[in-house]
Amino acid sequence: MSILKVIEYGNPILRQKSKEVIKVSKKIKNLVMDMLDTMYHYNGVGLAAPQVGENLRIFVIDVSDPSGPINPLVFINPKIIKKSGAINSYEGCLSFPKAYTNVRRYKNVMIKALDINGRSFIKEAKDGELLVRAIQHEFDHLEGKLFIDHCRNRFEANQVLAKYNLPPIEEDELVSEDFLEEEIIEYEKAHPEEVEKRNKEIEELETRD
Numbered sequence: 474m475s476i477l478k479v480i481e482y483g484n485p486i487l488r489q490k491s492k493e494v495i496k497v498s499k500k501i502k503n504l505v506m507d508m509l510d511t512m513y514h515y516n517g518v519g520l521a522a523p524q525v526g527e528n529l530r531i532f533v534i535d536v537s538d539p540s541g542p543i544n545p546l547v548f549i550n551p552k553i554i555k556k557s558g559a560i561n562s563y564e565g566c567l568s569f570p571k572a573y574t575n576v577r578r579y580k581n582v583m584i585k586a587l588d589i590n591g592r593s594f595i596k597e598a599k600d601g602e603l604l605v606r607a608i609q610h611e612f613d614h615l616e617g618k619l620f621i622d623h624c625r626n627r628f629e630a631n632q633v634l635a636k637y638n639l640p641p642i643e644e645d646e647l648v649s650e651d652f653l654e655e656e657i658i659e660y661e662k663a664h665p666e667e668v669e670k671r672n673k674e675i676e677e678l679e680t681r682d
């Protein structure tokens with residue numbers, strides 16, 4: 474088991490599309506174990522193989538409470554088979570040290586993948602919970618997409634990136650998500666208290682060391 478080096482934003486590896494895993498071999502299992510070690514070491518909620526320099530369709534997630542027992546989830550050759558609803562989600566990424574920004578995501582997803590033993594499984598995540606957001610975030614990494622490509626406000630995203638000396642957003646990578654944006658705006662109009670709560674949480678995250 475070892476802690477791998479996490480590649481940072483600006484490295485072209487993060488923009489490459491990852492390849493399917495042909496066989497869940499011993500080598501792949503070792504990579505998955507190292508990815509889990511790396512994710513826990515850096516207190517991440519998820520980590521995708523390209524982030525450790527392997528353009529393979531693998532990611533790991535653990536959304537359990539950090540004070541409780543671990544609950545690692547492994548997704549190999551994942552496919553999102555259903556998605557619906559819209560939420561605003563503020564996200565960060567181990568490849569973007571300290572930078573958080575508001576992004577658009579689906580509220581519910583269903584995903585099909587192989588586990589570490591090469592067995593197929595289906596997982597459903599709902600209501601905008603952390604797992605829903607993590608699945609979309611990590612899945613994106615396999616497509617060469619990054620959370621900032623879903624930013625709700627380019628100005629805000631660029632400000633955050635500049636603050637941490639990270640390269641600015643690549644305009645041609647931005648995802649057009651007007652229907653998600655419309656749904657989010659409607660929802661936030663009806664729930665201003667949630668917007669306020671989230672803004673406070675972002676502020677706390679940014680001042681944390």
Ligand SMILES: [Zn+2]
Binds near residue numbers: 567610611
């Ligand atoms: Zn990430």
